[in-house]
Amino acid sequence: MLIQSLEANNFRKYETLTINGLPEYGVIAISGLNESGKSSIGEAIFFALFGRIFNIDETGLAKLIRWGAEQANVKLTIRGNSDNDYLIHRTIDAAGSSNATITQLTNNKVVAQGISASNEFIVDMLGYDQSTFTDSVFLVARDLSNPDSDSSSIKQMAGIGDYARINDEFIASGAINKGSAQQLMPAIKAKQSALDGLKIDENWLPELVDSREVVDIESKQKLQLNGELAEFASVYQEKQKQHKRSRSGWRFFNLLTWILIPLMLIACGAWILFSFFPEIIARLSAHDNISSYVAKTEGFVSEWGFAATMGLVLLASIALLFKWRSEYKIDNQLTDAKTMSSTLEQAHTHSQRSLDELMTARLRQTLQGRIQPQSALSSPPQDDNKQLTKLTAQTLDYSADSNEVSNTIKRLRDTLDQQQSELNDFHKPLAKTISDEKSRSDEAGIIRSGLQDLKQQLNNNKREIKVQKAGIKLLQRASDSLISNFNESITDRTEKTMPLFTENRYKQIRISKDLSVKVYSEEKMDWVDFDEVSSGTKRQILLAVRIAMAEQLAKNTDNEKQFLFLDEPFTYFDQERARASLAALPKVSDVVCQIWILAQEFPEDSQVDKRIHCPDTGNHALNV
Amino acid sequence: MSVDKDLRWLRAPGLKGPAKRFTEFCKTDVQLQAKADPEFDIGIYSEAAKFITKRLQPISLSENAAKDGK
Numbered sequence: 001m002l003i004q005s006l007e008a009n010n011f012r013k014y015e016t017l018t019i020n021g022l023p024e025y026g027v028i029a030i031s032g033l034n035e036s037g038k039s040s041i042g043e044a045i046f047f048a049l050f051g052r053i054f055n056i057d058e059t060g061l062a063k064l065i066r067w068g069a070e071q072a073n074v075k076l077t078i079r080g081n082s083d084n085d086y087l088i089h090r091t092i093d094a095a096g097s098s099n100a101t102i103t104q105l106t107n108n109k110v111v112a113q114g115i116s117a118s119n120e121f122i123v124d125m126l127g128y129d130q131s132t133f134t135d136s137v138f139l140v141a142r143d144l145s146n147p148d149s150d151s152s153s154i155k156q157m158a159g160i161g162d163y164a165r166i167n168d169e170f171i172a173s174g175a176i177n178k179g180s181a182q183q184l185m186p187a188i189k190a191k192q193s194a195l196d197g198l199k200i201d202e203n204w205l206p207e208l209v210d211s212r213e214v215v216d217i218e219s220k221q222k223l224q225l226n227g228e229l230a231e232f233a234s235v236y237q238e239k240q241k242q243h244k245r246s247r248s249g250w251r252f253f254n255l256l257t258w259i260l261i262p263l264m265l266i267a268c269g270a271w272i273l274f275s276f277f278p279e280i281i282a283r284l285s286a287h288d289n290i291s292s293y294v295a296k297t298e299g300f301v302s303e304w305g306f307a308a309t310m311g312l313v314l315l316a317s318i319a320l321l322f323k324w325r326s327e328y329k330i331d332n333q334l335t336d337a338k339t340m341s342s343t344l345e346q347a348h349t350h351s352q353r354s355l356d357e358l359m360t361a362r363l364r365q366t367l368q369g370r371i372q373p374q375s376a377l378s379s380p381p382q383d384d385n386k387q388l389t390k391l392t393a394q395t396l397d398y399s400a401d402s403n404e405v406s407n408t409i410k411r412l413r414d415t416l417d418q419q420q421s422e423l424n425d426f427h428k429p430l431a432k433t434i435s436d437e438k439s440r441s442d443e444a445g446i447i448r449s450g451l452q453d454l455k456q457q458l459n460n461n462k463r464e465i466k467v468q469k470a471g472i473k474l475l476q477r478a479s480d481s482l483i484s485n486f487n488e489s490i491t492d493r494t495e496k497t498m499p500l501f502t503e504n505r506y507k508q509i510r511i512s513k514d515l516s517v518k519v520y521s522e523e524k525m526d527w528v529d530f531d532e533v534s535s536g537t538k539r540q541i542l543l544a545v546r547i548a549m550a551e552q553l554a555k556n557t558d559n560e561k562q563f564l565f566l567d568e569p570f571t572y573f574d575q576e577r578a579r580a581s582l583a584a585l586p587k588v589s590d591v592v593c594q595i596w597i598l599a600q601e602f603p604e605d606s607q608v609d610k611r612i613h614c615p616d617t618g619n620h621a622l623n624v
Numbered sequence: 625m626s627v628d629k630d631l632r633w634l635r636a637p638g639l640k641g642p643a644k645r646f647t648e649f650c651k652t653d654v655q656l657q658a659k660a661d662p663e664f665d666i667g668i669y670s671e672a673a674k675f676i677t678k679r680l681q682p683i684s685l686s687e688n689a690a691k692d693g694k
Binding site for chain 1: 640641642645646649650653665668669671672673675676679680
């Protein structure tokens with residue numbers, strides 16, 4: 001940031017103050033006797049920028065109004081990055097109240113109105129506040145001292161101005177997270193204890209539900225089989241009779257077929273022989289001993305041969321047809337028998353399915369008291385097992401005795417009925433057990449969900465704490481690195497200017513982490529502590545350090561150009577050294593390029609870019 | 625997952641001043657930390673670095689003044 005022009009009315013000593021035509025590069029020399037208003041120029045710049053001056057804060061602004069005047073105002077034109085010009089206009093009334101407006105001159109737009117907005121705009125634009133400004137680019141000779149490495153100004157110059165604040169934020173939020181974690185622990189323990197107290201077995205509810213399903217299915221199957229067996233005996237008896245009839249019919253037609261088919265073949269053969277092969281008949285007739293039979297047979301065949309053959313074909317066909325019909329019936333009856341046998345086998349199997357197969361041991365244990373020890377379900381009857389196995393096999397070909405079937409089926413149905421009734425009795429207690437377990441499981445689910453949330457919160461807290469610890473360490477490393485870079489940079493920059501200010505007696509400097517300074521004395525050929533050098537030289541070296549710091553600040557705050565205001569910097573310089581320094585100052589930095597220097601007088605023949613001579617006592621106007 | 629991929633946000637344009645210098649530092653630091661610390665967690669590092677970068681963006685007048693009691 002560079003200063004383009006300054007205008008003030010009734011500010012400090014000045015009734016009117018106007019400074020124009022300021023060079024962007026070079027030295028602006030302000031000279032004058034004591035009380036001539038040199039420092040008032042610096043104060044006007046300070047006030048325009050920050051709404052206060054370095055030794056008078058916002059509560060004492062009325063002191064800045066020229067004695068006898070009612071109000072004061074200052075207009076400062078500055079040039080920021082990218083050649084953006086701004087006009088800062090501040091006023092103070094007799095009550096000490098002030099106002100401020102900042103206007104961007106390129107488009108004549110008000111960018112900040114009021115004290116707070118204007119102050120914030122300036123800090124945002126410069127990248128540093130008034131305290132840093134005081135410690136870097138606005139140097140008053142009497143305040144020129146070794147900078148405090150812990151000051152926020154130095155931290156801002158080094159680029160770590162906000163690190164301490166962020167570090168504090170990390171520490172504070174870390175403490176909050178630790179507190180939260182400590183508060184969460186008892187709640188987690190309580191919930192875990194409540195969950196453990198429920199002693200939930202994750203397999204138990206599925207086991208109960210599975211068992212209920214098995215019991216329901218088994219009960220339905222027993223009921224269904226019992227129903228199927230209700231008409232079993234009568235159906236079996238009826239089908240057995242039909243099967244017997246079908247078997248008898250088949251046997252009859254089978255016998256008839258065996259008789260008729262050979263007869264049909266003989267008749268057919270004779271008729272064909274006598275009708276279509278007369279030469280064979282002639283040869284047979286030539287034999288004396290059979291010729292009489294041949295003649296008789298020929299007569300019979302001629303008269304009845306064809307009719308007999310056709311009649312036998314018809315009869316054989318009818319017999320075959322009935323035989324096949326009987327076979328078809330028998331096949332169907334055997335299929336029915338197979339179905340009945342299967343039903344019987346299934347009913348037998350289900351009647352032998354005990355409670356041990358339907359329920360797990362611990363479910364039986366749970367339902368203890370509701371299970372009858374010697375019931376049809378607990379101990380299925382074994383008496384009819386052999387009989388049922390035999391009947392199941394005999395039913396396949398209807399060889400089982402129907403009375404025997406009837407009696408056995410009756411006992412089997414009784415067993416199934418009893419078992420189904422017992423299974424139904426389990427329905428209610430099983431449903432209640434499932435309902436109770438579901439309630440417990442739901443309760444456990446709610447606790448578990450709460451526990452999970454708490455654990456998630458705890459994990460989040462732990463992660464936050466890790467982030468905060470990592471952040472603190474990261475800040476420390478970054479701080480060390482940037483301070484180290486800052487020191488190196490300051491050292492390099494100082495070594496460029498220090499020989500000019502010390503007439504080459506001191507060329508090298510060491511600036512430690514805590515900003516303590518050692519310089520290399522050409523005379524002593526050794527490094528000497530800063531305190532060992534004379535008071536005058538100390539100030540000359542410090543001036544070099546401060547200029548370096550101002551340059552570093554400009555770099556770290558992205559200010560492309562920076563003015564430097566030095567109030568009485570050459571107090572301890574002799575004429576020759578002051579002249580040399582004045583000549584050297586414009587060349588020490590490309591960034592710190594506009595250098596304001598206040599002095600009672602400047603050496604003769606000194607080269608400066610603009611001279612401003614403050615008026616003598618009694619004159620309150622300066623227009624240059 | 626490489627460290628480079630996780631810290632692509634460090635090269636985000638628009639960072640200025642202290643935030644820019646901090647992210648420049650992080651680019652080097654993250655590689656050093658990943659090599660030096662076998663339990664290095666890039667997620668934690670990234671979260672901490674993002675937090676700091678975000679906090680470095682605005683500059684507050686009052687807070688700095690309060691620090692020095694000026």
